Each structure stands twice: as structure tokens, then as C-alpha cells.
Amino acid sequence: MTVRTRMAPSPTGEYHIGGMRTLLYNYALAKKHNGQFILRIEDTDRERFVEGAMERLIRVIKDYGFSWDEGPEVGGPHAPYIQSERLDIYKKHALELVEKGHAYYCFCTKERLEELRESQKAQGKPTTKYDKHCLSLSKEEIQEKLNSGIPYVIRLNVPENNTVVVKDKILGEITFPTNDIDDQVLLKSDGYPTYHLAVVVDDHLMEINYVLRGMEWLPSTPKHILLYKAFGWDLPIYAHLPLLKEKGGTQKLSKRMGSVAATEFLAEGYLPEALNNFLMFLGWNPGTEKEIYSLEEFINDFSIEKVGKTDLVSFDRDKLLWYNGYYIRQLSAEELFNRLSAWSEKHNIKLYEGAVDNEYVIKVTSLVQERLKTLKEFTEVTEYFFREPKVDQTLLVKQTGSKEKSEDILNSYLNLYSSINKADWTAEFLDEKSHELLKEKEYKPKEAFMTIRVAVSGETATPPLFEVLTLLGKEKTLMRIKQHLSN
Numbered sequence: 001m002t003v004r005t006r007m008a009p010s011p012t013g014e015y016h017i018g019g020m021r022t023l024l025y026n027y028a029l030a031k032k033h034n035g036q037f038i039l040r041i042e043d044t045d046r047e048r049f050v051e052g053a054m055e056r057l058i059r060v061i062k063d064y065g066f067s068w069d070e071g072p073e074v075g076g077p078h079a080p081y082i083q084s085e086r087l088d089i090y091k092k093h094a095l096e097l098v099e100k101g102h103a104y105y106c107f108c109t110k111e112r113l114e115e116l117r118e119s120q121k122a123q124g125k126p127t128t129k130y131d132k133h134c135l136s137l138s139k140e141e142i143q144e145k146l147n148s149g150i151p152y153v154i155r156l157n158v159p160e161n162n163t164v165v166v167k168d169k170i171l172g173e174i175t176f177p178t179n180d181i182d183d184q185v186l187l188k189s190d191g192y193p194t195y196h197l198a199v200v201v202d203d204h205l206m207e208i209n210y211v212l213r214g215m216e217w218l219p220s221t222p223k224h225i226l227l228y229k230a231f232g233w234d235l236p237i238y239a240h241l242p243l244l245k246e247k248g249g250t251q252k253l254s255k256r257m258g259s260v261a262a263t264e265f266l267a268e269g270y271l272p273e274a275l276n277n278f279l280m281f282l283g284w285n286p287g288t289e290k291e292i293y294s295l296e297e298f299i300n301d302f303s304i305e306k307v308g309k310t311d312l313v314s315f316d317r318d319k320l321l322w323y324n325g326y327y328i329r330q331l332s333a334e335e336l337f338n339r340l341s342a343w344s345e346k347h348n349i350k351l352y353e354g355a356v357d358n359e360y361v362i363k364v365t366s367l368v369q370e371r372l373k374t375l376k377e378f379t380e381v382t383e384y385f386f387r388e389p390k391v392d393q394t395l396l397v398k399q400t401g402s403k404e405k406s407e408d409i410l411n412s413y414l415n416l417y418s419s420i421n422k423a424d425w426t427a428e429f430l431d432e433k434s435h436e437l438l439k440e441k442e443y444k445p446k447e448a449f450m451t452i453r454v455a456v457s458g459e460t461a462t463p464p465l466f467e468v469l470t471l472l473g474k475e476k477t478l479m480r481i482k483q484h485l486s487n
């Protein structure tokens with residue numbers, strides 16, 4: 001059996017980072033078994049449809065480095081892969097179920113359904129359900145209503161007093177009493193299928209045999225199983241994945257804590273390989289200490305058996321930062337520079353001011369690379385390499401405790417640095433001479449070097465000081481130090 005998995009996002013908003021985790025697992029499972037990964041767009045909910053969302057979700061899936069064997073843009077033997085282009089298929093299948101007695105026409109008005117809900121609530125029922133009212137209509141009555149154009153839906157005829165067992169690869173067996181399951185609408189009055197009908201019909205027709213999806217879909221699964229049975233089709237293997245929550249709580253991912261949409265993380269300056277490596281661990285655990293995984297290694301090691309049986313998995317934003325820093329450090333300075341350039345262009349962000357040559361920027365990049373956690377931080381941590389810094393005088397004086405002392409230090413170093421030839425202006429030489437002066441003047445290293453650091457950069461944390469001075473060059477260094485001297 002060829003493993004066929006799918007991701008079936010709905011274009012109802014921005015693609016959630018949790019969706020990307022689910023996509024990654026589906027992708028890995030298919031690739032591991034030399035199977036196929038299918039992308040299908042589930043756009044049948046016209047009320048929640050968002051213009052442009054489909055294009056954006058396709059874009060972001062590609063930006064994370066994924067492709068699909070069948071789906072929009074690439075086509076495939078089961079095309080079309082966009083549900084709104086398959087409406088006649090769903091209608092045909094809904095009618096087939098009516099024919100078989102597993103589904104029925106319902107002509108109830110909104111008002112009647114509303115009254116029904118209210119009265120069930122008033123009776124203290126925890127959930128409300130359709131009362132199968134239209135199930136008792138005769139063939140003639142139905143035909144008459146259809147002929148006179150009364151709007152209708154088609155509902156699933158859920159058998160009473162029975163159970164549905166979901167056999168989940170991760171969660172085990174879960175039993176649902178059918179009396180808790182509503183006679184789900186399958187085909188809406190606008191001719192569109194509901195998610196439930198469309199997902200089952202398409203998963204079957206597209207020969208999907210593994211359905212890996214978020215836990216939020218578990219309550220829908222018994223309805224899907226009833227549908228498979230009604231059609232007489234084989235079930236896929238189900239695996240419901242734990243949902244993501246903010247670290248240290250039980251609340252789902254929240255905008256207040258940071259990005260939530262997959263695309264926002266890219267805009268924040270996370271690298272796709274870091275994001276993917278982080279996402280791998282949101283549910284799956286290899287059972288070893290190994291934390292760094294390439295996509296290929298993950299595909300090799302992934303199995304549903306290694307996905308933990310838990311409702312929620314912690315989305316540790318600090319860990320993501322750690323991964324990103326790691327992947328940033330793995331790049332050469334040129335590669336990082338190229339990533340920064342592409343990223344800034346894509347997100348319309350100015351990396352640096354003024355005309356500077358690439359060579360200088362690459363040198364700056366290599367200096368800050370070690371400390372960089374996101375691409376976005378680059379601008380902030382490198383500002384003083386491209387612009388005159390705004391130096392906070394209090395901060396400057398704070399390094400020694402007195403204005404006189406600070407000026408004394410700055411003066412001494414100004415003299416020293418003025419006397420160094422441009423040809424000798426290297427980090428090693430500056431380091432050596434600066435330490436000699438330190439001894440001679442009996443300055444404390446921290447006081448002296450922090451004062452110079454703040455004077456030339458406005459910052460208390462920078463890459464190694466003499467590297468910074470080297471890159472800034474003699475002229476700028478002298479000019480910046482001079483500025484802080486009264487005469």
C-alpha cells in the first residue's frame with residue numbers, strides 16, 4: 001500500500017503555526033514510505049472564506065520549504081484539489097446516501113430549528129440536536145417540496161442507540177455513543193457540502209490512507225466514520241495530534257505572547273529550517289538527546305508511534321529562539337548576508353542606512369552573527385555600524401562613576417588611537433596597545449573598555465571591542481570619542 005497523506009487547510013485566515021506542524025508530520029510520513037503528500041484546499045465554508053487567503057497559505061507552505069505531489073498548481077490524477085471546484089461530486093455523493101437511506105432531505109426553516117434549540121436548552125439538555133423531523137416525510141411529500149423549490153439541506157441519518165469507535169493510532173480506542181451525534185448537515189442549502197461530507201468524499205476519492213490532524217477534529221471523527229460506513233468505504237488510519245499551548249499554562253497560542261500565524265514567524269526573522277526543527281518536537285519525540293534534525297533526518301526517524309499521547313504540547317518560544325540562533329550560526333557570513341538581504345527585501349525592511357558596500361555589511365554580519373537570534377534583530381544590534389549612535393551621557397558616565405574619570409579615559413585613548421597608523425589598525429594591535437595603556441594609567445579594564453564601547457556604539461553589549469573599532473576604522477573611532485570630550 002502506498003502511503004498517501006494530505007493537508008487540507010481552509011482559507012479562512014492566516015495559516016496557523018500549528019497547521020505547519022501537522023503538515024510537517026503528514027509530509028514526513030508520506031516521504032518516509034516513499035508515498036505521496038497531497039495538498040487540498042477546503043474552501044466550502046463560504047461564510048468564513050477570506051479573499052486571498054488561499055494564495056497566502058500556498059505561499060507560506062512553500063516558504064517553509066515544502067512541496068506537494070498532488071494539489072493546486074501541480075495538479076494530479078484526482079484534480080481538482082480545490083473543493084469549491086468539486087461541488088457536483090459532493091452533491092452526487094449526498095444523493096447516493098439519500099438513495100441508500102443513510103441521509104435525508106430536511107426542509108426545516110431557520111425559525112423551526114431555532115425554536116427546537118431553545119426548547120432543548122430549556123429542558124436542560126447539554127447539547128442540542130436535530131429531532132429527525134423531516135425523516136418521516138413521505139417520498140411524495142419530499143418530491144412536492146422539491147418541485148415547489150423549498151430550500152433544503154441533506155442530513156446524515158445517524159443511527160440511534162449505537163456507538164462509534166474511533167481507533168486512533170495515538171490515542172487508542174475512543175467510543176462515542178451515536179445518541180450524542182447530531183444528524184449532521186452534509187449538503188447545505190447553497191449547494192455547498194459541509195466540511196464533514198467533503199472531507200470524507202475527498203479523502204476516499206484521493207485515496208488518502210492516513211489522516212493526521214489536530215485534536216480539535218476528534219469530535220468530528222465519529223461522523224466521518226459513520227459516513228465511510230454509509231458509503232461502504234474502507235477507513236483511513238486516524239491519528240489526532242496534540243494541540244499547542246503557550247509554555248507554562250494551558251492556554252492556546254496567543255497573540256499577546258508573540259506570533260501565531262506561520263507567516264508572522266518568517267517576518268520576525270526566523271529561518272524555515274529552525275522553525276521546522278522546532279515544530280518537529282511539538283508532539284514527536286525521538287527518545288534520544290538529539291535535538292538538531294534536518295528535514296531528511298526527521299523523515300527518516302519519524303513515526304506516529306513516537307508521537308506522545310497528550311492533549312497539549314508546550315510551545316516554548318525561548319526554545320524556538322535557541323534553534324534560530326543555532327541555525328543562524330551554522331551559516332557562513334555570506335550566506336547569512338544573503339538571507340538577510342532576501343528577507344529584508346521580502347518584508348520591506350531596511351537593514352541599514354546609506355550606501356555601504358556589501359563587503360562592509362558582510363564583515364558586520366560576521367561580527368554579530370554569534371549573538372543574533374533572529375534576522376530582525378540585525379538592524380537593532382548593528383545600528384551603530386551604519387549610523388552615528390545616539391549616546392546616552394548618563395550611561396557613558398555610569399561606566400566609571402564620574403564625568404572627569406570618563407573624560408580622562410577617553411582622552412588617553414584618543415591620544416593613543418590618534419598615534420596608531422591606519423596600516424596598524426587591526427584588532428590584535430589595538431588590543432595590545434590598549435592593554436599597555438591600561439597598565440600604564442592603572443585603569444580598571446572594565447571601566448576603560450566599557451567607556452570606549454559606550455562612546456563609540458551607544459551600547460553596553462557589542463561584539464569584541466577591538467573588532468568593532470577595527471571595522472569602524474580609525475577616523476570614525478576618533479570622531480566618536482572626541483564628541484564626548486568638552487574641549
Ligand code: GLU
Binds near residue numbers: 010199213
Ligand atoms: N479543512 C480542515 C482544516 O481547516 C481540515 C481538517 C482535517 O484535517 O480533516 O483544518
